[in-house]
Amino acid sequence: MSLIRCKQLSKSYGGKQVLSEVDFILEAGSPIAVVGPNGAGKTTLFSILSGYIKPSSGTVMIMGEPVGSPKLHGVLSALPQDAQLDPDSSILSQLRLFAELQGIKGKAAKNEAMRVLELVDLTKAAKAKPKSLSHGMSKRVSIAQALIGSPKLVLLDEPTAGLDPANARRIRQIVDELSEHTTFVISSHNLDELEKLCDQVIYLEEGKLKQSLSIQSAKEIDYLTLVMKKVDMASVHQALLGLTNITKVTQSTEHQFIIEYPTQVNFSLEQQLFNLLAQNQWQYKSLLKGRTLEDTLFSS
Numbered sequence: 131m132s133l134i135r136c137k138q139l140s141k142s143y144g145g146k147q148v149l150s151e152v153d154f155i156l157e158a159g160s161p162i163a164v165v166g167p168n169g170a171g172k173t174t175l176f177s178i179l180s181g182y183i184k185p186s187s188g189t190v191m192i193m194g195e196p197v198g199s200p201k202l203h204g205v206l207s208a209l210p211q212d213a214q215l216d217p218d219s220s221i222l223s224q225l226r227l228f229a230e231l232q233g234i235k236g237k238a239a240k241n242e243a244m245r246v247l248e249l250v251d252l253t254k255a256a257k258a259k260p261k262s263l264s265h266g267m268s269k270r271v272s273i274a275q276a277l278i279g280s281p282k283l284v285l286l287d288e289p290t291a292g293l294d295p296a297n298a299r300r301i302r303q304i305v306d307e308l309s310e311h312t313t314f315v316i317s318s319h320n321l322d323e324l325e326k327l328c329d330q331v332i333y334l335e336e337g338k339l340k341q342s343l344s345i346q347s348a349k350e351i352d353y354l355t356l357v358m359k360k361v362d363m364a365s366v367h368q369a370l371l372g373l374t375n376i377t378k379v380t381q382s383t384e385h386q387f388i389i390e391y392p393t394q395v396n397f398s399l400e401q402q403l404f405n406l407l408a409q410n411q412w413q414y415k416s417l418l419k420g421r422t423l424e425d426t427l428f429s430s
């Protein structure tokens with residue numbers, strides 16, 4: 131059974147269409163990225179998946195159940211983009227309340243609150259009030275809240291927005307550690323971050339599904355991403371095209387080439403490439419096997 135199945139999903143506010151006939155099927159497993167420019171409809175999609183708002187037309191099934199079904203209670207949770215905590219009540223008491231709302235009673239509710247706080251490394255802050263926490267700590271508390279009851283599906287809308295690199299990294303680690311039992315769907319503008327975490331990507335633009343791809347999927351074409359130091363890029367481009375087994379070479383930025391080749395080609399291509407660079411004394415900055423998510427999404 132699929133994790134999420136969206137069929138012909140559309141949403142309009144007044145006369146403005148913000149999601150337009152979006153179709154996709156997602157399976158449980160590694161984290162899933164939802165990307166797209168500002169206003170593309172990511173938060174609207176999350177709100178529909180969470181049941182906060184209804185679509186204008188189309189259907190969403192989560193684990194075979196329609197959104198809003200009581201069977202999804204405790205199975206799906208969401209961290210909204212603008213999640214807020216009560217500033218004056220302790221974190222522990224708020225999380226305990228959320229656990230109770232999920233039907234966890236008495237001491238078990240407190241234990242559950244402490245369990246999720248431990249997952250986000252915040253047991254020491256259990257008695258603190260949200261107003262005394264940093265932005266990064268508050269975000270981790272909100273993630274802890276989303277983890278109450280060990281849901282199977284967790285929607286995280288921009289979980290690392292505005293966080294410093296150390297806090298953002300900690301959140302990525304938490305997602306990674308819990309991904310064995312929980313599928314995370316994450317929206318973010320940080321493609322590097324999503325690339326590290328996610329296997330599947332949904333790309334929205336102006337409310338339409340532009341791409342749905344699996345980063346790790348087997349494919350017939352493979353890529354090398356070559357970033358050069360200060361060299362004559364036109365000469366390098368010409369020379370790269372002369373290597374055997376190359377399908378295409380694209381200069382994607384001022385110093386970067388994407389080299390396409392058939393998947394079955396073995397290391398001989400890298401050997402040829404290194405020989406070519408050495409013979410011409412062309413210095414390179416990095417050679418990456420594959421393409422970045424950014425290049426995958428935006429190169430034609």
Ligand SMILES: Nc1ncnc2c1ncn2[C@@H]1O[C@H](COP(=O)(O)OP(=O)(O)OP(=O)(O)O)[C@@H](O)[C@H]1O
Pocket residue numbers: 143148166167168169170171172173174175
């Ligand atoms: N309640 C609402 N009423 C009217 N228009 C809305 C409402 N909520 C969202 N929109 C509009 O819907 C469009 C999609 O917004 P949404 O927040 O889903 O995009 P997003 O991809 O999450 O953007 P961002 O990356 O900036 O968070 C935007 O044009 C926004 O102005």
